[in-house]
Amino acid sequence: MKLSLGNKLTILLCLFGLLLSGLASYYSLSSSKQILIAAAKRDLLVANQVLGRNLQSSLENFANDLKVLSTQSQPVDVLQDTPRSPREAVELTQLFTSMLNAHPEYQRIRLIEAKNHGLERINVDRHGITASSALQEKGHFPYVFKTLKLVPGQQFFSEIAPSRLDPDKVLTLHIASPIWTDDQQVLGLIVLSINVKKLFNRLQRELPDYYQLFLANSQGELLLNPERNKSQTKSQGPSVMVQTQLPELRALLEGQSNNMLSILPAKREQPTRLAAFTTVSIEAESKHLLLGLAVPEEHILEASRELDQRLIQIIVVLSFITLLLSLWLARNMVRPLNQISLAIAHFSKNLSLQPLPTERGDELGTLARDIRAMQKKILTQIIELNTNQQELQRMAHNDPLTGLPNRRLFFDRLQHAISNAERSGKLLGLLYVDLDHFKEINDNHGHAAGDEVLGTVAHLLGSVTRSGDTVARLGGDEFVILFDEVESRATLLGIAQKLLALLQNRLLIDGKDLQVRASLGISLYPQDGSDAQTLLQNADRAMYSSKRNGRNTITSA
């Protein structure tokens, strides 16, 4: 298939435009995707660190509250069973209660004595104050036996571990401070129990929904596991150790680094996620929490998907514009070309000038102007050629002095008239005129006067003819008149007599009064000859008869 230049141009320009816009879009897309992911990573890391600091400061606040409680005088008095003890116990209970009321995360505050196997002395929890008969011995719990070994000012932070028998049970963090007498004897402790889930719900509320929050204790045991399907019973399924799932986390758990960024691979019901992990130290020494935030990669790419769509729209629009532009450009290029070729075709066919895009300022305009100039030049030359030809024609058939047809043209016309008369059956008449004594005029008055006489006679001859008749000068002072249509010889004789009468008048030539007379001979077609030669000879002979008969007379053949 042959493509027109316009189509070729359109396709080429379109492809070029598409290629450019496609390349530009691809590069901007891939770079923006990377930027998006980098930004998401940064956000995630920052969010996780902020969350970590929030958690840290919450924990510090809890520790401070506990410190305030443990430095009061009442615990010592109560544990020493001083006389003021009952009243102080009431005060302390009120203090515990008000503290619980002030902090929704606080689950329980207890005063526990060192003796009696760690018997609780005061126990206030969300349900109220525990009756003294229901108080329990807690000596075998780490928060008791470990706290009792601490020096004043130190605090115990328990490991947060899910209850093995009842995983639905609240996750608890126990913070404990030992109570010492003035004489350096440990009396007991105050334990503040924190509802970890409540604390994290509060922290999580500040995060967007799509963030998944992970929390693991220092063993790497997952405490908050967002991967657990909500519908699935929480107590079921394995207790998950993060380091087995993500071995890189071991470095964090072992305290080699503070935070890291990682990809959580896709698994059952969970998409691939981008995750940031950070450790929060409860205590300077060992125990820390591992805090993780994860965002599904999908979510990050969602933004870029919007970008994709926007870019696709832009590409479509750009392509459309490219198409329009290419069409317009191609038309603009091809239309003048077509116009020029059409104009050239017309010119070569019939020399007509068609419109050309000469007004354009570009190369096509120049081309059009050059072509126009060329056309004009050709036209001028053709006209000149025609004029010259006409002049040559005239010079070949006419007598230069009188402007009358010469012998050659006369013969043409005579033959033409004979063939016409042959068909129509009409009569033709020839009148041969020869001036009398013309040589003497030339000799006596000069050639200029002779020429003038010839011109005047030619004029005179013309005056007796009708249109269609031909007056010719055969040479010297001989003229002949062809009458295209005559009724009879008598008519022709009449015309000849009229002419002879006119010639009797004197002519005023060059200020001189001259007598110019002529001898006339008549021949008639078809009586006096059926061909031009014979007819003219017969007229000539008749004219000579006139000459012989004394001139200034008419003789008929």
Added chain:
Amino acid sequence: MPLRSLIPILVLCLLSLPLQAKPLLRVLAWPGYADADLVAAFAERYDADVEVTFVGNDDELRLKLSKEGGKHYDVIAANTSEINHFVQQQLLQPLRLANLTQRNGQLQQFRQLNDIPGLIHEGQAYGVPYVYGEMGLIYNRKMMSRPPTSINSLWDPQWQGQVLAYDGSSHSFSLARQALAKPPFATPNEEMPATLAKLIELRRNVLSFYSLPEESVSLFTQNPVALMYANYGRQQLKLLQDAGADVGYVIPQEGAFAWLDCWAITRTTPNRDLAEQWINYSLEPQVSGALTERQGLENTLRNPQTENAPLHLIWLEPVANAELRAKLWQSILAGERPSNLVQP
């Protein structure tokens, strides 16, 4: 155009991939029974996902398995008396012994299922022995000049606050009964107060209770501990020795409770074949051997190479009133004083 005609088939295959998702095997077992590397090898061999849940005591095992008719697990490890309990609860299904080809490699005594109490019900087998051990005493050589001889050492006030005991209702009751020189697996109502008093006495003498072997190790290494009731037996001994503790292991003169843990398949499992493959896999020499090499536990493929002296072992039996024991044990563990303990 043979290639072109294949395309629809290929497309159909691709579309059906999600339908052929990997099967999931959910294993409920004890620490050391399914190490991650061995699990990974199984998962690769059978192109399956494997989820392992470890339990720390029988109460936890019961709780996890009995939830919603056992539908959260496919294959479990439990001792013979617990298997007996679960069969009665209709949580397990009979085993197709013909499919368990790896049993051929087991010692004769572990293939005679009829001779092992608790595994056969109405002529059908419900458990395949996998691992066994006894619950001896681990003592700290640095603190005790002479090895303890009796379980009563756990109650010895000399070691008050330096003893570790196990957090598990049935074993703890059995232990208290043993210390009282009474039949360990049954507690008549009239003897309950004395038993509870003994258990409270134990609680008051211990530093703490543990359930997982790793827990006992961290308690042991972070605190001065003289004596520990080793519920996991030699597995714990090995862990402690690996942690650098100078410890010894004795079977008390009263005898040590011994457990035989068996694999069983839950009644509701959707992956019975895969569960059977798991049991076969666990009985392969390199897997069962790992129990001994890594954990110090005895496997069922070869005879123990330790002491030649006959050990005084008391094989665990189903206990009466397990639920009551569990409930009372929780109260004891919570620190209830004797006066507040709810009695039957």
